[in-house]
Amino acid sequence: MQKFGGSSVADPESIKRVAKRIVETRKAGNEVVVAVSAMGDTTDELLDLAAQVTPIPGGRELDMLLTAGERISMALLSMAIRGLGVEARSYTGSQAGMITDAQHGKARIVDVTPGRVREALDQGAVAIVAGFQGFNRSTGDITTLGRGGSDTTAVALAAALDADVCEIYTDVDGIFTADPRVVPRAKKLDRITSEEMLELAAAGSKVLYIRAVEYARRHGVTLHVRSSFNNNEGTLVVNPKEGEHVEEPIIAGIAGDLSEGKITVVGVPDKPGKAALIFRTVAKTGANIDMIVQNVSAAATSLTDISFTLPKSEGAVVMQALQSERDEIEFSELLYDDQIGKLALVGAGMRTNAGVTAKLFTALFEAGINIEMISTSEIRISVVTRADILNDAMRIVHSAFELDADQLAVVHGGTGR
Amino acid sequence: MQKFGGSSVADPESIKRVAKRIVETRKAGNEVVVAVSAMGDTTDELLDLAAQVTPIPGGRELDMLLTAGERISMALLSMAIRGLGVEARSYTGSQAGMITDAQHGKARIVDVTPGRVREALDQGAVAIVAGFQGFNRSTGDITTLGRGGSDTTAVALAAALDADVCEIYTDVDGIFTADPRVVPRAKKLDRITSEEMLELAAAGSKVLYIRAVEYARRHGVTLHVRSSFNNNEGTLVVNPKEGEHVEEPIIAGIAGDLSEGKITVVGVPDKPGKAALIFRTVAKTGANIDMIVQNVSAAATSLTDISFTLPKSEGAVVMQALQSERDEIEFSELLYDDQIGKLALVGAGMRTNAGVTAKLFTALFEAGINIEMISTSEIRISVVTRADILNDAMRIVHSAFELDADQLAVVHGGTGR
Structure with missing residues (x-):
């Protein structure tokens, strides 16, 4: 399981770079599922369009609008991978079985039924899944998971698919002992427990969102936070067993x-x-x-x-x-x-x-x-x-x-x- | 049933203008279903992004990408209508029951099951439906209907919902005896038969697409081609009964x-x-x-x-x-x-x-x-x-x-x- 944030897929060149990375992982013999955010500033641009149309967009319609962002990035990423000769298929949150409650803009995942993703993997394809979005069964409506939602998508899929590791690609090298922009001698951690990570996130660390770390901890998913700009090992967020x-x-x-x-x-x-x-x-x-x-x-x-x-x-x-x-x-x-x-x-x-x-x-x-x-x-x-x-x-x-x-x-x- | 093309919803101002028009129709006591195209040049911009990523995008992924366009326009239009105090809900092709075959990029409609649209109307809401897109049941994939697809969406929904009329809003006043840019004294027709319209479309007239006219003819839907820039009556495309x-x-x-x-x-x-x-x-x-x-x-x-x-x-x-x-x-x-x-x-x-x-x-x-x-x-x-x-x-x-x-x-x- 790999997750790429908006800055990693900000433009066609970045998307091609990420595609190359995914293809390398696939060719090394791994099954690969990728959760992807909207390109760069797309979400802000869509919010800006909405604000120009009405001050009260309404949660259902806003979610419908915003989910167009990942639809664009995931289709482009999937195409880029296919362009490198590896079969890839993109899936919306709904197609990937991200079932949520009906709270628009901050939906919680209630079930994950990734049958189509599993099927794609079984057929040797890379599965690209839209981050941040889900589907409510009773209303039939599209939902979004709120801030950090793409991390949560990745973790939830990793848990449901029993993935070996959930790699969160970002623009920093991993989790540091402090924010390197404030403390220049901050040190990258090789590992941190999810419990510590939760406390750091609650105290203001912005690298991972609390919900994703909580979900990973509850389901025993190991996270690997690493840079999409180099191949260095990042930071493992681990869940040591009781005792x-x-x-x-x-x-x-x-x-x-x-x-x-x-x-x-x-x-x-x-x-x-x-x-x-x-x-x-x-x-x-x-x-x-x-x-x-x-x-x-x-x-x-x-x-x-x-x-x-x-x-x-x-x-x-x-x-x-x-x-x-x-x-x-x-x-x-x-x-x-x-x-x-x-x-x-x-x-x-x-x-x-x-x-x-x-x-x-x-x-x-x-x-x-x-x-x-x-x-x-x-x-x-x-x-x-x-x-x-x-x-x-x-x-x-x-x-x-x-x-x-x-x-x-x-x-x-x-x-x- | 109303259909608005890309030039009618090219920017937030145009979307608000179209919303006002829809609200007037609703307030006059009509049930309103709207099929909408992607905003202005969105489709071309998405195609351009795809071309930058790979020369061979693949039909499934290209349809996934392009359908983001109507998702944006329909959500914004729905918000704009809600901003005017009228309940509105947007539906993707799949949610609106536009069932197609699996030919990506030029899918044919095989069934229309607009249960959710009917439900929205029964609750007094305006239903906004993404034009141009559908859903294939056997693959579970998103499809697009090809050129003129939004017209076809509108006609197919009008037939399935037994609408009184299917209004196609465009940037010309209706069907003319000839292209007014070539023949300045061309005359707007008050009515034309679908048979004649088919021949004109086949012979190069660009106002309506052949597939939409054929569908309207086969299902007895009356089209009203009119301008989204004024309230003039346009041209009725009628289906006189045998004899x-x-x-x-x-x-x-x-x-x-x-x-x-x-x-x-x-x-x-x-x-x-x-x-x-x-x-x-x-x-x-x-x-x-x-x-x-x-x-x-x-x-x-x-x-x-x-x-x-x-x-x-x-x-x-x-x-x-x-x-x-x-x-x-x-x-x-x-x-x-x-x-x-x-x-x-x-x-x-x-x-x-x-x-x-x-x-x-x-x-x-x-x-x-x-x-x-x-x-x-x-x-x-x-x-x-x-x-x-x-x-x-x-x-x-x-x-x-x-x-x-x-x-x-x-x-x-x-x-x-």
């Missing part, structure tokens, strides 16, 4: 995230039910909140402050919702801070290795970097700093944990995905 | 065609089997020959000449095939002439009206125009002239049969389809 002894590095990687803001509800009565009311109010907006910190209340006043982080895009709505419940919550003030940076340190080795937190704090303290919020999970420590020093903090922590490579990382263009 | 008395004009229209060439096989022995051998040889190439003329053989030599016309694109192949059978056919010379023009005069009234041929010949003779070949059917007379005087001949014949309008026709841009 299997694996030598885990203490720290797998560091992620930084500047996309969140912080809301502080000041002067809340420290009584049962007040915090619950705040988070019920937030939940009603559908916002996805992350780190939560409640100060110890000052004994004299019995008032406390509650802070939490959330995507900046949801800041205004949540502020408005809280303001409208002011009389019920009885807070004195509501603060919004969009100048925060979030740094996360991820590693399965943390479980058995004490002192990680202390080492992190010491390194940041010695560099004069103030920590505003902290939250931890079993294999992750996240801290909030000022936004303008996040990148410095990442480089400092990267060095402190001795992750620095001997050489500078090579950074390709593109968005890092 | 129904209709006042037929003698001449419905004149068509000119510069796309054919002429092959003459000189000095063929006037023996049984020689002509048959020639046409068997031609048939093997798959070429579509049209007018055939065999000279009376010169008594002294018992040799005859056989001429026929065929599309210029097939000229070289047929010449080569005949040359290779020279010993069998025993001809003395093979001539190819690509400077011919074909003029056809079509009218159901010819059946009962003698003297049409005489009037045609007289008019051309008086104008000094030489007739090189003649062929006639029940309602058509075709003559071959030199290519460079075809347009003059058309204007002369148009006047001679008193078809000239009082006013000059308004000609829009575009290709006339």
Whole structure:
């Protein structure tokens, strides 16, 4: 199973290059199934056309429109492979048996029935499958899987076809200990567990999408994240079995995230039910909140402050919702801070290795970097700093944990995905 | 049933204009099904992409690629209608039940099962159907109907849904007595029989494709060819019932065609089997020959000449095939002439009206125009002239049969389809 993203098939020349790569894999004796995204900016161009026609396109019609993108790239890729003398057939999500629920724009896969793909493989053909798209049985309508959907397509097909490996081709060489554009001495990892990868993705790493990693983990699919621009080995995302002894590095990687803001509800009565009311109010907006910190209340006043982080895009709505419940919550003030940076340190080795937190704090303290919020999970420590020093903090922590490579990382263009 | 061609939906503005028109029809109380072509030059752009990837794209993959075009236009049109407050749903050829045989690039419709379209109408929605595309049941593959396929989609759906009328929106005002770009005094016809329309289309008229007219005739669908740029009545293409008395004009229209060439096989022995051998040889190439003329053989030599016309694109192949059978056919010379023009005069009234041929010949003779070949059917007379005087001949014949309008026709841009 191989997956090629939009930047790998941006134009006819790139498509021919990818076709050559696929043909080599096929000629080496492998059965090959390929999931492919829309060419380069096609999806954005289609969205732009839709916006010119109406501000409210409707989910069903938008999915119908966007799925034209992969239809074009997969047909061209299939032709290019045939042009190199290898039989290839392209399949839409529906033809490949990607059965989803009916949530347009963010459908979830409910079943994968790749009978036609299996048949193509049995006949010696390469099967090219449209990424990102599926089909709902009860409505008979075309759906899309949302952001990172092509990765999910590849993983789901790899699982259903029991593929040896699911190669995710991208414009970076693999998973790094940190984003090489921020930390030039970031090191490519040879392997990482899916658990660590999930934490990194949740903390802002953009190379793989959470849903695809979750799906791979649940179905025991090994991912191989590698570059479509060279033949170097990339990073294996593995699923060690329960009880299997694996030598885990203490720290797998560091992620930084500047996309969140912080809301502080000041002067809340420290009584049962007040915090619950705040988070019920937030939940009603559908916002996805992350780190939560409640100060110890000052004994004299019995008032406390509650802070939490959330995507900046949801800041205004949540502020408005809280303001409208002011009389019920009885807070004195509501603060919004969009100048925060979030740094996360991820590693399965943390479980058995004490002192990680202390080492992190010491390194940041010695560099004069103030920590505003902290939250931890079993294999992750996240801290909030000022936004303008996040990148410095990442480089400092990267060095402190001795992750620095001997050489500078090579950074390709593109968005890092 | 309404059909909009590529020039009617070339850009977001045009799509919004078409949407408004559809909404007006819906609000007037009509159920509306729309067949739509790909936007403007989309199909050519996709073909160009394919050519950049491989010279031999393969029929299945090419159909997969090209059908992305209508997917885009139909989704955008559906969104635009929804943006005007009317429910609309788009359907691919497969979803709309356009079942075809498996001939990629020129599939024939074998069944139409528009259950989902019917359902959409019953729920008050406008149904937008991708023109030009279908689905083969046995292979499970997407097919395309070839040139004029969107017209055929519209007619086939109109028949299956028992629509009152099938409106074909185009960039001309209707069917004219001749191409207004050649004959400025051409007159728009209010009505024409499908039989006459078939003859005109076969003789080079580009407004409607033969297959769509044939389908409409066989299934008794009335076509209304009209402009998408104004609200004028266009031309009705009707199917008078057997025995129904209709006042037929003698001449419905004149068509000119510069796309054919002429092959003459000189000095063929006037023996049984020689002509048959020639046409068997031609048939093997798959070429579509049209007018055939065999000279009376010169008594002294018992040799005859056989001429026929065929599309210029097939000229070289047929010449080569005949040359290779020279010993069998025993001809003395093979001539190819690509400077011919074909003029056809079509009218159901010819059946009962003698003297049409005489009037045609007289008019051309008086104008000094030489007739090189003649062929006639029940309602058509075709003559071959030199290519460079075809347009003059058309204007002369148009006047001679008193078809000239009082006013000059308004000609829009575009290709006339």
